[in-house]
Amino acid sequence: MLEIPGWIPFQRLAALLALLAAAVALAVVDRPSRLSAALRRRFLFGLPLGTLASAGGVLVVYLVVQDGWSSWYRPVVIPFRAWSYFYPTGMLTAAFAHSSAGHLVGNLVGTLTLAPVAEYAWSHYPTRRGSTSFGSARENPYVRSLVVFPAVVFGVGLLTAVFALGPVVGFSGVVFAFAGFALVFRPLATVLAFVSGRVVSLFYNVMLSPEVVSSARPVFSTPWWSQIAIQGHAIGFLFGVLLGAWLSHRRGGSNPPALRSFAGVLLFAVSESLWAVYWYRGGETYVLFRAVGFALVVALATIVALTVAASDKPLRASPDNSLFSARRWQAGLAVLLVVVAALSGPAMLYNTFTASGDDLPGESVTVRDYEVTYAEDVPNGLTAVFDVELFGESTTTNTSGVIVKSERRGIWTTAVSTSRLAFDGESAVRVGGLGWRDRVTAVRDGYVVTGAGVAYRVFLVADGEARLAYETGPVRAGPVVARRNVSVVPTPTGYDVQVSSDSGTVRGPMPTGNTTTTLDGIRFVRENSLVFAESRGTKVRIARQETYN
Structure with missing residues (x-):
């Protein structure tokens, strides 16, 4: 059995050779000289030079100005x-x-x-009756292709x-x-x-x-x-x-x-x-x-x-x-x-309006003239200044996610939505201007609380320093353990477990690794990413550590 070395790009070569073979076969059967002549009647050297110059300019903007290089x-x-x-x-x-x-x-x-x-x-050549190529700058094919068209x-x-x-x-x-x-x-x-x-x-x-090898997996998508x-x-x-x-x-x-x-x-x-x-x-x-x-x-x-x-x-x-x-x-x-x-x-x-000048909610990270923060269900600072209602739709909307603002540039945008960050767990936001660039990374962690929502935090990382930008309030689990309500509480340093009853409320650290936490007679244990509450022979799952794709 013939084995092709892995370093040979066989599949790419096969596709390229198929295309070249088709070109050669068509050149033999048809007369490419006719096509070449037709192109030369309209194009300088038979090439769409204006198209190539325009495409090259767009590529340069991406590679140089936007740091795509x-x-x-x-x-x-x-x-x-x-x-x-x-x-x-x-x-x-x-x-x-x-x-x-x-x-x-x-x-x-x-x-x-x-x-x-x-x-x-x-x-590239003037088509108006009576005009001649090179008769004037406007009729010069070099000018028309490389100056006028671009x-x-x-x-x-x-x-x-x-x-x-x-x-x-x-x-x-x-x-x-x-x-x-x-x-x-x-x-x-x-x-x-x-x-x-x-x-x-x-x-x-x-x-x-x-x-391409692909398999079924969860994806984040919008329409x-x-x-x-x-x-x-x-x-x-x-x-x-x-x-x-x-x-x-x-x-x-x-x-x-x-x-x-x-x-x-x-x-x-x-x-x-x-x-x-x-x-x-x-x-x-x-x-x-x-x-x-x-x-x-x-x-x-x-x-x-x-x-x-x-x-x-x-x-x-x-x-x-x-x-x-x-x-x-x-x-x-x-x-x-x-x-x-x-x-x-x-x-x-x-476009005659600029972004709202209101302060951003919560803790923000400043990078030159940019402010980056995380907030939920806040008015969109770009559309809120232009309130129009028509056919039951409104320009004023609320937004949630990583928000970027620059008052000097009139920028206000949700760079990463809440659901996107919940899916990925981490996302970098690149800011900058002509000749400079920087990044702020949003990082989320949290617990999916049984029978309730998600208790989570969002940190913003810039220049190696992490700042807590957002944390939810306590999220109470659905199961009631020994007539007590159990909640997961985000804190700046981690997560707590909270037990509430008629006699009061007590809190302790969320168990990690092989540790356990006992609060008001309820023992909390951790098994991998799951957290259970144990009391009088009953074991109930109260939370699961959030995972990301």
């Missing part, structure tokens, strides 16, 4: 979100920063597959941050703008490019982890749609459509049929969950308006299709041409601008 999976995120108009650093960096390596890779794949279609439609990408990124609702982060708004622009010119090619992104993602994961910045995606998509429709009609070329545009927009919008309209109710509860979202994406696809396919004829003919009459496609653009205004208006109002 030394912490690939846990970059610094909090200071680079778009918190408000009073924090310019966040507004400038939000569209180009990312919350994780997976977030970054997903947007880079979207850029490398969708942006070339948009860049091809725009072209500059437009940067501008669209700033717009998605400025008009986005909430402290967004990520390049996805620009990726959606690429898609919107490309769908105007080549809807079917855009859908094909979008689907090809799934192949690129799969190949990346194959190279990263060629074999998948609650992680989508739906408003920011929609804003970016509409920016792309507006740019594409304006350029298409300015060039005066032939546009795709309305049905093809409708199908392309609808397929993309549904596949990328633009229909997932939701709201946060607090306490990690979310509501998804699925029917409303579906109706909205159908309406969006209809408006875009009619705008793209509309002619240059005026809406109303004027015999003497004395009265202004808008073109039909301009009417469609006006409708899309109204939609953009409706989406952006609340965001602009929201």
